Structures are given as structure tokens and as C-alpha cells.
Amino acid sequence: MDMTVGRIFDLAVQAYPRKEALVEAAKNIRWTYSQWDEQVNKAANALLDAGVRKGDRVSTFLYNGSEFATAFFACMRIGAVFNPINFRLKAKEVAYILNDAAPKVVLFEQAVEPVVTSIEQQFPSISFWSIDTVPSYAASYHETVAQAASSLDPIEVTEQDYCSMMYTSGTTGHPKGVLHRHREMAEHSLICTYYLKYNRDSIGLITAPLYHCGELHAGIIPRVHAGGKNVVVHQFDTKTVLRTIQEEKITTFFAAPTMWNMLLQEDLSQYDVTSMKIGVYGGAAMAPALVKECKERLHIDLVQIYGMTEMGPVVSFLVEEDQLTKPGSAGKACFNHEIRIVKPSEDGPSEPDDVVEPYEVGEIILRGPCMMAGYHNREEATAKSLYKGWYHSGDLGYLDRDGYLYVADRVDDMVISGGVNIYPREIEDFLHSHEGVLDVAVLGEPDQLWGERVVAVVVKKDPNLTAEDLDAFCKTSDALADYKRPRHYIFAEELPRNASGKLQKFVLRESLSSVK
Numbered sequence: 001m002d003m004t005v006g007r008i009f010d011l012a013v014q015a016y017p018r019k020e021a022l023v024e025a026a027k028n029i030r031w032t033y034s035q036w037d038e039q040v041n042k043a044a045n046a047l048l049d050a051g052v053r054k055g056d057r058v059s060t061f062l063y064n065g066s067e068f069a070t071a072f073f074a075c076m077r078i079g080a081v082f083n084p085i086n087f088r089l090k091a092k093e094v095a096y097i098l099n100d101a102a103p104k105v106v107l108f109e110q111a112v113e114p115v116v117t118s119i120e121q122q123f124p125s126i127s128f129w130s131i132d133t134v135p136s137y138a139a140s141y142h143e144t145v146a147q148a149a150s151s152l153d154p155i156e157v158t159e160q161d162y163c164s165m166m167y168t169s170g171t172t173g174h175p176k177g178v179l180h181r182h183r184e185m186a187e188h189s190l191i192c193t194y195y196l197k198y199n200r201d202s203i204g205l206i207t208a209p210l211y212h213c214g215e216l217h218a219g220i221i222p223r224v225h226a227g228g229k230n231v232v233v234h235q236f237d238t239k240t241v242l243r244t245i246q247e248e249k250i251t252t253f254f255a256a257p258t259m260w261n262m263l264l265q266e267d268l269s270q271y272d273v274t275s276m277k278i279g280v281y282g283g284a285a286m287a288p289a290l291v292k293e294c295k296e297r298l299h300i301d302l303v304q305i306y307g308m309t310e311m312g313p314v315v316s317f318l319v320e321e322d323q324l325t326k327p328g329s330a331g332k333a334c335f336n337h338e339i340r341i342v343k344p345s346e347d348g349p350s351e352p353d354d355v356v357e358p359y360e361v362g363e364i365i366l367r368g369p370c371m372m373a374g375y376h377n378r379e380e381a382t383a384k385s386l387y388k389g390w391y392h393s394g395d396l397g398y399l400d401r402d403g404y405l406y407v408a409d410r411v412d413d414m415v416i417s418g419g420v421n422i423y424p425r426e427i428e429d430f431l432h433s434h435e436g437v438l439d440v441a442v443l444g445e446p447d448q449l450w451g452e453r454v455v456a457v458v459v460k461k462d463p464n465l466t467a468e469d470l471d472a473f474c475k476t477s478d479a480l481a482d483y484k485r486p487r488h489y490i491f492a493e494e495l496p497r498n499a500s501g502k503l504q505k506f507v508l509r510e511s512l513s514s515v516k
Contacts, residue, residue, distance in 0.1 A: 002159040004182035006076035008189060008225050013037040016200065016227045023231040023248065024066045033227075036070070038150045043074035045148035050105055050127050054079030054155060057103040057165060061085045061094065061112050063234050064210050067131045067141060069220060071107055072210075076182075079157040080104075083165045083177070084211035086498075087111070091118045093175075097167055098123055100177060100377065105129060107141055159183035165376055166213050166309050177376030178309045185217060188312040188370040191334050192222040195317045196252065196280060196303060202228035203275075205244060205253035207236045212498075213313045214282055218305060219254050238262050242271040249275040254305075256501020257286040258439055264293055265438075265461070276300050282307070282314075283501025285407065285425065287432035288327040295323070306330035306407065310391050312370035315339065316405055328429060329404040330397075337368030340390070341399050349387035356398075361408050361423070364397045365390040396423070413505055415444035417452045422484055427454065430480050434473050436462030441495050441503050442486065445512070456486035457508060459494055467491075 001007070012021070017034040031039065052058060058080045062068045068084070075082040083101045085094060094115055098106070106126055108116050110133045120128055120137050128138040163182045167175035192198070196218070204223045208215040210232075220230050231248045233240055236259055244250060255263075260281060276298060282305040286294075294302060301320035307313035316339065318331030333339045341362040343354045356362040367390045374382035385392055396408040408414075408423040415422040424442035431440045439459035444452035458470065467489035474485040496507040 002157075002182070003186040004076065004157050004159055004161070005163050005185050005189075005221060006073065006157055006182075008186060008221065009037075009040065009073045009076065012224050012227050019200070019227065020229050021224070022066055022069060023229065024233075025231075025244070025247070026234065027066060029066050031066075039066075039070050039145070040073045040077065041152040042145045042148045042150050043070050044077045044152050045150075046145045047071075047074060047080060047105060048078060049148060050144075052078065052080050052104045054157065055081065055162070057081045057083045057101045059083040059085055059098065059101060059103040059106045060211070061087060061106060061108040061116065062131065062211070063087050063109065063111060064206055064232050065109075065131070065234060066232060067107065067109075068210050069206075069230065069232065072216070072220075076163060077152060077157070078155050079161055081162045081165050081179075083167075084216065085167070086211050087209070089115075091115045095119045095122060097175065097177075098126065101165060107131060108138075157182065159186065162373065164213075164216075166211075166216075168309050176378055176381060179373045179376055180217075180312065180370075181373055184312060184370045184372070185221060187336070188217055188314065189222040189225045191336075191370070192218045192305075192314060193226050195314075195319065195334060196222065197278060198222050198226040198228055198252075200227035201251070202226060203249055203251045204228060204230050205241065205248070205250045206230055206232040207241050207244075208254050208256070208259070209235070213309050214305070215254055217312060218280075218282075218314050238266050242266060242268070242273065245276060246272045251275055252278040252280065254280040254282065256283040256497065257281050257290060258284075258495075258497065258501055260286070260294055261290055261438060264290075264297060268297055273298060278303060278320075280305060281501075283497070284503070285328050285330060285429065287429045288324070289433045291323050291327070304331060306405065308391075308393060308395075310372045310385065310393075311337075311366055311368065312372075314370075315366050315368060318404075322404070326400075326402075326404050328406055328425075329400075330407050331405060332403050333366075333368075333405070337366065337370075339399065339405055340365050341397060344396070349384055349392050352388050352390045358401045359398050361396055361398045361421070364393045364395045364405070364407065366393060367391060413443065415442075415452050415454055417444070417447070417450045417454065417483065422454060424454075427456065427480065427484055427486065430474075430477070431456060431458070431470065431486075434465075434470065436460060436465035436469065439495050441505065441508055443505055443509065445488070447487075453487040454484060455488045455490065455512075457490045457492050457495065457512075459492055465491075 021033040129141040304318035307315045316331040438461035447453040496504040
């Protein structure tokens with residue numbers, strides 16, 4: 001029997017038909033697995049009636065919601081390729097993805113309607129479905145689904161068929177469509193179920209964007225696999241999250257370190273968060289000071305996931321018992337995966353056998369059963385990224401003697417000052433330990449004498465924090481060499497991050513250069 005994502009959903013429905021499966025309190029939705037199954041069938045039939053066939057793409061341009069989750073599993077059942085689009089993208093960026101993905105149907109909502117309205121005439125072959133207000137060029141998702149049949153004729157979908165096409169988050173520029181097959185996602189689901197300890201009693205909060213594989217592939221799929229419950233909120237908001245934890249007895253959820261930090265700024269004594277068991281984070285390492293505060297104030301076990309869209313995404317876990325003994329680490333390779341550190345190549349992909357010694361920084365390359373099939377319409381980029389069967393991440397890092405991975409930075413984020421390599425993440429972690437810092441990004445800027453100098457862009461927790469305070473903090477500490485000390489501080493209201501919490505330093509560089 002082929003194991004597909006649709007089959008995962010089928011088995012959960014069979015095993016737990018009367019168990020609550022999907023909750024969206026804002027819309028008064030509390031569906032059991034059996035009720036959700038009926039909605040998935042109706043959505044699948046609506047897509048089929050619209051001409052969607054196996055292998056066709058269906059795009060969503062949505063915030064989190066029951067419609068998103070239902071459309072996803074509907075696609076899994078009929079063999080359509082699910083293509084979620086980042087709701088933060090602007091018209092030109094969305095048009096690029098629609099041109100590249102060529103979906104049959106696009107689901108969208110009122111919050112992004114101005115973007116859709118500005119480009120929909122470019123795509124006469126696409127059917128646009130709105131989940132709330134319905135402009136003249138669109139159909140109503142809910143009316144269309146309501147009219148569809150609730151029983152679905154079986155459609156043969158194999159584990160080698162494509163199930164999703166997720167566009168890279170653009171930390172380095174133009175996004176690429178990453179193609180994953182059902183088999184890869186089924187295995188990825190089992191891995192996440194084990195390391196994140198999902199079971200039938202798990203109640204997971206969906207607050208990070210579902211369009212990102214960190215939430216979709218490592219959250220909702222494995223929780224369904226385990227027969228757990230998924231509680232969805234429209235988007236991250238600290239008070240909404242804390243209130244939902246209390247009301248729904250949430251046991252686990254995924255958030256970027258910055259989101260966990262934002263929760264800790266609230267008065268936690270006003271909420272009952274004792275149901276929480278496991279906090280999952282990713283997109284960046286969590287500064288040791290933040291790890292301690294999360295554990296002390298929320299009383300949860302923490303698990304870090306590290307990976308990238310091309311790998312499913314998760315390739316390593318830093319489990320609870322290693323959070324403080326291996327600070328800054330991204331953990332060890334998960335089941336059936338390998339991680340190597342190799343010498344970076346200046347011309348072409350790095351050689352997989354050119355392995356460096358423990359603690360020596362090099363390019364992180366990976367392989368495992370959840371690795372992507374390739375990039376959509378990008379044969380050259382696929383060949384380069386999957387050179388000799390290894391995914392070449394472009395991330396810099398090292399392995400310690402115990403096999404724990406430490407991510408330094410991306411190759412193009414490294415600062416070279418006076419001929420010396422400086423890794424911004426080390427400085428970012430150090431500055432995070434200052435009680436007045438809420439968020440920080442470190443990068444290089446041109447310097448006539450040294451080539452580059454270190455610059456820190458800081459979001460304040462303490463409004464009275466000054467550059468002089470931070471400079472004194474660096475100078476009086478024995479944890480940061482003086483040549484790594486920032487020579488320039490810039491204060492900002494927020495930092496540009498993608499859905500997984502990764503700093504988009506190319507965006508930051510562009511904004512800083514425009515200021516100059």
C-alpha cells in the first residue's frame with residue numbers, strides 16, 4: 001500500500017471518527033475527524049468540478065484558517081499539487097509565482113484582495129475563489145464547496161506523485177518552487193511525530209503561518225498522523241495565543257524564537273498556560289538567555305528544529321535535554337538523515353567528500369529520504385543544489401566531536417574584516433543576552449580600512465537603551481573578542497523575517513543602503 005498524505009488523513013478518520021480534529025473558534029468551527037472528512041470531500045469535489053486533475057496545481061493566498069487546512073487535504077486526496085503562497089508578498093511577487101506555478105485555482109481572502117485584484121486580469125485561465133467577500137471576478141469558496149457532493153470517488157494517488165510545491169522563502173532573492181512527493185512527506189511526518197512527541201492527546205496550536213512548511217509539514221500533518229487536535233488562529237498575536245492556550249488547553253505549538261520572546265513580554269500571570277508541554281522553535285537558534293527564560297516562566301520542554309524547505313524541512317532536532325548542555329546547537333541529524341560539513345567551493349557546488357575536521361566551519365550539506373524531488377522548471381538549479389545526491393544548503397556551520405550541528409551563517413552573510421572571517425550569529429547570540437535587547441541582526445558594511453566592519457541592527461526591549469550601553473556591554477565582557485565588536489549600531493522598530501523566523505538580511509541590506 002502506498003503511503004500518501006491523503007492516506008494519512010484517511011487512517012486518522014477511520015481510527016478517530018468522533019474525536020475533535022480541527023478547531024477555529026473565531027468561526028465557531030469544532031469539527032470531529034468525521035465532520036472534517038466530509039468537508040475535505042466536498043472541497044475535493046468542488047476542485048474536481050472546476051477542472052482540477054491529478055498533477056494540477058492549486059494555490060492558496062491565505063492567512064491561517066480552516067479553509068486552508070481543508071483545501072490542503074482535499075488536494076492530497078485527488079492528487080493535486082498544493083501551492084501555498086506567502087500572504088505577505090506584494091503583487092509583482094505573487095504574479096511571479098502564479099506565472100511559474102500555473103495553478104488551476106487560487107483561494108484568497110479579503111485581507112489580500114487588493115493584491116489579487118491588481119493582477120487577476122493577467123491570469124484569465126485561473127479560477128479565483130474567495131473565502132469571504134467575493135469580488136466580481138471571483139467565485140465564493142463556501143458556496144462552491146456547499147454545492148459539491150460529500151462522497152468522493154477514489155482517485156489513485158501514489159507515494160511517488162508530487163504533493164506540494166512550496167516556494168523558497170527568498171532569504172537570498174528570487175524564490176524557487178520546491179517539489180515534494182507524498183512518500184517524502186509521509187516519512188517526514190513519522191520523524192516529527194517521534195521527536196516532537198505527538199500523540200492522540202496532543203492539542204497543537206497553529207499560529208505560525210501555514211503557508212510555510214515548518215507549520216504545515218512539521219505540525220498539522222504529523223498531528224493528524226497521530227490522531228491529535230489542531231487549533232487554528234488567523235495569525236500570531238501574543239494575547240490571542242495566550243488566551244487560546246488557556247481556553248483550548250494547548251499542549252504544543254511551533255513559533256520562531258522572536259515569537260517566543262514576544263510572548264514573554266506579556267503578563268503571564270493573567271493566563272493559565274499549565275497545559276503546555278512542549279514548545280517547538282526553529283528558523284534560528286534560540287539564545288541561551290531566552291531558553292532559560294522560556295523554561296523558567298512557561299515550564300515547558302523545548303525542541304529546536306533545523307532544516308530548509310528543500311529537505312522537508314526538518315533534518316535535525318535539538319531535544320529538551322540538550323537545550324542547555326549544547327547551547328546554540330541545531331541538534332543532531334534525525335532518523336535516516338546525514339549531515340556533513342565540507343569545504344566551500346568558489347566555483348560550483350562543494351564536493352561531498354571534502355569533509356572538514358570537527359569544529360572547522362564549512363558548508364552544511366545534507367541527505368535523507370525527505371529531500372525534495374527538485375525545483376519546478378529549474379533543472380540547472382536542481383542539479384547544482386542536489387550535486388552528487390547531497391543537498392547543498394549554502395549555510396555555514398560546524399559539527400562538534402559529538403556530532404551536534406552548529407549553524408554559523410549563510411555563506412553570503414559572513415563578514416570579512418581585515419581578512420578575518422566573522423560569523424554574525426555568534427555576535428547576535430551575545431547581544432541577545434543583554435536585558436535591553438529584544439531582537440538583533442548583525443551584518444557587514446563597507447569600510448575603507450578593514451574591507452568590512454560589523455554593524456548591529458537592534459530592536460529595543462528597553463526604550464532607554466543606547467549604542468553606548470551596548471558598546472560598553474561588549475567591551476566589558478570576556479565572551480566576545482574585540483575584533484567582533486560592532487562598530488556601528490542602528491535601532492529599528494522590527495527586523496525583516498520570513499515565516500520561519502529567519503532574518504532576511506538581503507532585505508535589511510537593501511533598506512539600509514537606501515537610507516544612505
